[in-house]
Amino acid sequence: MSALHPDRCLSFVIGAALAGCGDRPSSAPQEPPAAAQALREFEGSYPVDAKPNGVVRTFDVTAAPAEIPFPGGRTLQVWAYNGQVPGPALRVRLGETLRVNFTNRLPQETTIHWHGVRVPNAMDGVPHATQPPVQPGGTFVYEFTPKDAGTFWFHPHVRSSEQVERGLYGVLIVEDPDSPAYTKDVVWVIDDWLLDENGQIRPQFNTRHDLAHDGRWGNVITVNGRTDEVLRVRPGERVRLRLLNSSNGRVVLPDFAGLDAQLVASDGMYLHEPRNAAGHELAPGNRADLDISFTQSVSGPIGIFDRFYPQRPNHLADVVVEGEPVETPTFPSPARAHVPVWASALDVPEEHTFKLNARSGGPFGIEWTIDDRAFEGHAAEHRAGLTLAQGRFYRLRFVNESARLHPIHLHGMFFRLLARNGTRVDEPFFRDTVLIRGRESIDIGVVPSDAGSWMMHCHILEHAEAGMMTMIDVTHGAPAPHGH
Ligand code: C2O
Ligand code: CU
Ligand code: CU
Numbered sequence: 001m002s003a004l005h006p007d008r009c010l011s012f013v014i015g016a017a018l019a020g021c022g023d024r025p026s027s028a029p030q031e032p033p034a035a036a037q038a039l040r041e042f043e044g045s046y047p048v049d050a051k052p053n054g055v056v057r058t059f060d061v062t063a064a065p066a067e068i069p070f071p072g073g074r075t076l077q078v079w080a081y082n083g084q085v086p087g088p089a090l091r092v093r094l095g096e097t098l099r100v101n102f103t104n105r106l107p108q109e110t111t112i113h114w115h116g117v118r119v120p121n122a123m124d125g126v127p128h129a130t131q132p133p134v135q136p137g138g139t140f141v142y143e144f145t146p147k148d149a150g151t152f153w154f155h156p157h158v159r160s161s162e163q164v165e166r167g168l169y170g171v172l173i174v175e176d177p178d179s180p181a182y183t184k185d186v187v188w189v190i191d192d193w194l195l196d197e198n199g200q201i202r203p204q205f206n207t208r209h210d211l212a213h214d215g216r217w218g219n220v221i222t223v224n225g226r227t228d229e230v231l232r233v234r235p236g237e238r239v240r241l242r243l244l245n246s247s248n249g250r251v252v253l254p255d256f257a258g259l260d261a262q263l264v265a266s267d268g269m270y271l272h273e274p275r276n277a278a279g280h281e282l283a284p285g286n287r288a289d290l291d292i293s294f295t296q297s298v299s300g301p302i303g304i305f306d307r308f309y310p311q312r313p314n315h316l317a318d319v320v321v322e323g324e325p326v327e328t329p330t331f332p333s334p335a336r337a338h339v340p341v342w343a344s345a346l347d348v349p350e351e352h353t354f355k356l357n358a359r360s361g362g363p364f365g366i367e368w369t370i371d372d373r374a375f376e377g378h379a380a381e382h383r384a385g386l387t388l389a390q391g392r393f394y395r396l397r398f399v400n401e402s403a404r405l406h407p408i409h410l411h412g413m414f415f416r417l418l419a420r421n422g423t424r425v426d427e428p429f430f431r432d433t434v435l436i437r438g439r440e441s442i443d444i445g446v447v448p449s450d451a452g453s454w455m456m457h458c459h460i461l462e463h464a465e466a467g468m469m470t471m472i473d474v475t476h477g478a479p480a481p482h483g484h
Contacts, residue, residue, distance in 0.1 A: 031392075034347040038393040041340035042447045045430075046269070046414070050145035053095035061088070061112070063156070063168055064105035071220070071227040074199045078167035079106055085225045086189040086246070087154075087170025094149040094177050100142040102134065106163075109133035112142060113157040113411075114172060115285060116268045116432045119144040121452025124411055125157045129382075129453055129471065133158050149176040150268030151187075151242040151287045161248055161461035162205045165194075165216060169246045174268075181329045182291075183237040188229070190254075190282070190306075190316060192218035192247045206462050211358075211366040214405045215249025215284075215460035221306070221314050229317040235297045235325040240264075241290040245282035248461045251405065251435060253281040253308040254316060256290070258298075262333060265289035269414055269430040270336035281308060283407030283435040285459040291333045294321050339428055345395060345418050345445045352386050353397040356406050356436070356458075356468065367467040368458065374467025375457075385456065385470030388448050396444050403438035406463065410472065412454035415446035433459055448474040 031039070066083045070076035081087030092098050104110050111133055113125035123144045127133040134140045146152075152172040156163040171187050179185075194216055196202040210216045223229040233239060241261075245252050255278075262274035267287055277290050301318040358368050367374040375382060388394055395418065400406055414430035420442050436442055448454075457469035 052145040062103040085167035116152040182240040194218040210462040215462040234323040252306040272339040285433040351394040357401040375469035384473040407459040409433040415444040419443040
């Protein structure tokens, strides 16, 4: 489809050169000055096009029921990619093309969505909208060249509140062309499980309770599928720790107090400069890359706790610093040359206000709505909730009229949080998922870079299944003037 063709003309916005785009002025006359300014600031933030270097990395990924060892000496019946939970960590280098030969051996249809990766629309894994769902016994080839180096993940986009909960998720790491010389590169996939009295995954999904609350919160929290994960380092090591929250509903706030933990990337995208990681929460879907130097020697294990609800901390994992010291590598933390400040972006008239709420009705008794509509049936039949043009700046507002949490996720584009409850926030990095608290409103700024029909939904998967999904269509070519 057309989204496969890179839009060269967008380079006038993002790249330095105007070459080849002489037919479009660099600021359209109808553009409000604040929007033109925001667009200028965005220039050079990230590449529009992938730059394939000709290397293709091929992986075989099969989704199937499996049994895994679980804490307490139990065996847990799961659904897994390649028999493991978390699924395989796929690693490619920026410029390489990822090819995944996917086979579905589940008892139901499925797809793979590449969360946070700016893929061609046809590779986005949204059933009926970007591809037909993969039937039991069926196969599908996912192939794309990532445009950004960073920490991403993949999971099904069919009945995701069940399929992700049963164990279907894995990490996709896109390495920089020259990887920084960390002594270790470690992934922590944080998940929570709701187990029943037999120690198995409670097979009731999308319950009234889950829907009336913040989705399904479990009774066991694991890091990399374990309750006793330990990161062992020697004094002096400098580690890149990649965190992913793959929970259906749980928000985590990992506390690295006492360690020199710097946030270097959010949702796979580097910050302009590192900042202390304290207070950086991970809603379902969020990733955070930390740069941790273990300069002091510490005696005994350091417990890392989730303190999202400070009264009820949860143990996540331990860090042990022991053994012969090593020399700490010195290199500048990886960073993004340019992140727009967007200080006056709140002056840009908002393009749309999304209203988030719930009502009774629908197949589960409660529906979660965006603009009073619950997403149902096939994405292909769903009227887009919003249409935007590629390469323009937009301010979008979300008003949470409910009392529950909604981590809103946009496919196919990154955005920057501008304000909470109308007050500007200084969050100098991009995201693909942002947590909106009960009764809160937020503003985001976004420049869509890829044409296509992109999902937007709450990443509390029970809320999404019960309707809180819509599509944002991003059109090619000359954008229509603002409707204000
Ligand atoms: Cu991880 Cu549609 O999302
Ligand atoms: Cu996604
Ligand atoms: Cu929600």
